Amino acid sequence: MSLRTSLARTTVFAALYTVATVAGRMTAMNGHGLSLVWPAAGVAAVWFCVQRGSRNRWVDMVALTTIVFAVNVATGGGTGLALGAFLAIANLVQAVVFAWLLGRLRPTLWGAGGRDRLASPRDLGYLVGVTVAAAAVSVVIGMTGVWLFTEQSLLLAFADWMARQIAGMFVLSALGLWFGPVVAAIFMRHSSPAGWLRAVDRTLRATPGWRVGEYLAVTVCSVGLYLIGFVFDNGLPLAFPVIIVIVWVAVRLSTGFVVAHSVIFGAATVVFTLVGLGPMATIADPHAQALVAQLFVVIIAVVGLALALGRDERAALMRELATEKEQAARNAAMMTTIFDAMADGVAVINDEGRVVMHNPAAVRLLSHPGAPTVRAKDIRERLRHLDGTPVANRDLPHIRALAGDRIEVVDMVLLDPGERESRIFRLTATPLPSASGANSAVVLYHDVTAERRNRDELASFAGVVAHDLRNPLTTVEGWTEAAVEALDAAGGGPAIEQARQGLIRVTRAATHMRGLINDLLAYTAARDEALAPGPVELAGLVADIAQDRTDAAMAGGRAVPRFTIGALDAVYADAVGVRQVLDNLMGNAIKYTAPGVIPQLTISSARHDGVVEVTVADNGIGIPSGQHEAIFDNFHRAHRGAGYSGNGLGLAICQRVVARHGGTIRAEDNPGGGSRFVFTLPATRKPAEVAQRHRSGARASSDRVAVAA
Structure with a gap:
């Protein structure tokens, strides 16, 4: 200002x-x-x-x-x-x-x-x-x-x-x-002033005609009642009928008019009392007379404003409620449209096991042919784990969600009662709490049958191709070796040396190709081959791998790695798969070491509630920031062009094998420098728990690994 x-x-x-x-x-x-x-x-x-x-x-x-x-x-x-x-x-x-x-x-x-x-x-x-x-x-x-x-x-x-x-x-x-x-x-x-008058004119024009008439009627009635109460009262206390007009004004007309009405007719009360008219003028004591007149003015003002402001507040709340109701209706219509347009099936199942809401896709994907709705009983009876075993009631996604769990991803088979083949669904279940206490669960059904079929066909094709490539590769390697021997026998000369170097390059490329083919076959085997779980002593297995790596380093004239092997717990797993995991992790730890640095590996384990947690730590070059999860993807290489060979399948194979055993694997930075890989496997001393873990891992984790890979 x-x-x-x-x-x-x-x-x-x-x-x-x-x-x-x-x-x-x-x-x-x-x-x-x-x-x-x-x-x-x-x-x-x-x-x-x-x-x-x-x-x-x-x-x-x-x-x-x-x-x-x-x-x-x-x-x-x-x-x-x-x-x-x-x-x-x-x-x-x-x-x-x-x-x-x-x-x-x-x-x-x-x-x-x-x-x-x-x-x-x-x-x-x-x-x-x-x-x-x-x-x-x-x-x-x-x-x-x-x-x-x-x-x-x-x-x-x-x-x-x-x-x-x-x-x-x-x-x-x-x-x-x-x-x-x-x-x-x-x-x-x-x-x-002209602008002010125009604003007032617009306000008056916005008032409906019948409202103007009501304002005039109120004014006339107010004047009449004041005359009756203060002028023609014949000595009687007739001021109280004025309250009727005050209530009328407060309930029907604008709050501004209520305020103005209170001021004008309050002033009229004072004027009448001063000239000796009205019930207040009959009071002999001047203090009492003034007190009663002022209280009358305050009362009519407070009553009028209280009613008018209460009405305004209710009107504002009603407008707000109407706006929110309209917005809620629009949102509900939009959500219904989205809900009905979804290609995935969505079902809301209450704590009594009944489907209380579903979208058209759920009917198409889950119900019997020609059935107009989805019944939870039909889904429960037809649902199977990926290995074909029935799903226990406590393992049903909606039951687990009602218990408070959030089921991120689980794959299950839904048997088809018709002539069509059974389908594989990826299920997600989320608790849906209610203020009334009647909780429900939202279950999302995503059909991955075609996706799994295509993936399986592609994996099978890759396995067949990798297997079939071995024969021509063997031929290339054999004839290359024979050509090198023939050149060695032919003596020296620039042309002979040039031919020899060319064949050496062919041999190196063939060796790299054989490694890729072997990894592809191992990757396919890690997914498809049946597991043969049994007791596996990690101590002996790690010692064998360490000895093999030591011998290979000595034979190749490289720095001999140093191993620190702690106390290792026995696990209940497939011995071939576990050896493959440990061999890949220990081999990577040795390979990804800086030049001139002697590889140092520490292998240890700890047991927690029937699970063995195995740790492989190294002093290598470490994992680039932001790639600790991506390194488990298929063909992902964190150190491309850095002089480190590889095809990016080793860690994907490790993850696939561990997941099929119901375990997890993660990569971390080693506090002392380098990397640290931690994976879990079932322990040997609780067969019932191991079997359950193995069964759930084989059912639910297989595709999760494929997605991550």
Whole structure:
């Protein structure tokens, strides 16, 4: 807010405050110097709220104090300068306390630091509380001055002063806090009086004709009832029918009209009482007369605003509810469309085992031919593990999900009752909790029959091709060796040496090709060959592999690796597969070592709840960041072009073998430098647990390995 704008507002409010103060003194009852109302309290409250954050607040304080002091002294409101000063301070403190409390309690309201206007009974309650608190502070200061300088301290006078401050402050502050945002918005949008008039005209044009008639009817009825209650009452207390109009206005018409109606007809009550008309004028005691008149004004204002703001709040909640309902309906329609358009089957199964919701794809994929719906019983009876064994009730995906498990991926076979072949589904089950306690499970059925068939055909083709390539490769190797021998026998010469080098390159390429073919065959065998699990002593197996690697290094003139073999637990697994895993991991550890560094390997194990965790750690070049999972993919090489040969199938074979045993394998960085591979296998001492683990691993993990690979 600029200094010029702030001073302009100070000038306007100072003028309004002067008028309100003089008007309040004009309502002083004869012979008592007691004002019937004090509108200056409301003007001051709005003044200090509007000037919140002003850089010249001291100007506002000086102006308010000067005005109230001068008017009170000039009109006899304070006996002497000292009492006039006390009363001026009381009015100043009241305005400051009102603005401060409103800003602390309802900072979102216009005039309290925000932009909102009164919108709910809660806002009204805070406004009433702030008004009472500010008035109480003012009355304590003012009555203290009266007691000090006049030695008068009447309880009724105290109550009258309190009611007068509350009435003036509450009614006018409600008027200001309601119309303030509207007026401010008009002034911000339009800079001329013509623009203000156009805004008012648009507001009137937006009001339906019958509503205009109702406003006029309310106004006429209000005038009539006030005349009956205050002019033609024949000495009877007939002011109470006015409450009927207040309720009518509050229930039917705008809140702004309610505020204006309360201010206008509250002022009419004061005027009638001053001229000796109405039930309040018949009260002999001036303090009691003023108190009753002010309470009447406050009551009609509070009742009207409470009803109107309650109605507005309900209307706002209904609009919000209608909007949310409409949005929810749109979202539901969109979700239904997506749900029905899904190619995968989705079924929601409750805790009673009934399918309570499904999409058309679920009917097409899971139900009997021609059946219109999906029945959980049919699925349960036809569901099998990948090895063909029935699925126990506790292993059903939706049962496990209802127990709290989240089934990420599990493959199962669904027997087809018709002539079609049985299909393989990849199932995902997720718990679906409910506030009522009746939980359900969402099961997703993804048909992977064609995918598995294509993959199996491709794997079989790769195995056949790899096997068939051995014969021509053997021929190439044999004739290459014979050609080299013939060249050696032919003697020397540049041409002979060039031919010899060419044949050496052919031999190297054939050797690399044979390694690739052997790995492809091993990869296929790791997936297809039946496992023959039994007790396997890891200690002897690791020692044999270590000796073979040592002999190979010595024969090739390379650095001899150093092995540290800890205590190794026995496992229940396929001996050939376990040897293949350990040989690949130990071979990689030796191969991926920096030049000039002696390979150092540490092989150890630990047993946890029927599972043996085997660790192979090395001091090699390590695994590049972000590739600790990707290295298990088919044909993935983490160190391409770095002088390290390989075809990227070794770790994929390890993962496939371990997974078929129901275990897991992971790669980590070795804290001492290098890499560390950790895999798990069933222990030997719990046959029942081993069998169960092996069965579930063979069923559920085979395809997961293929996907990862």
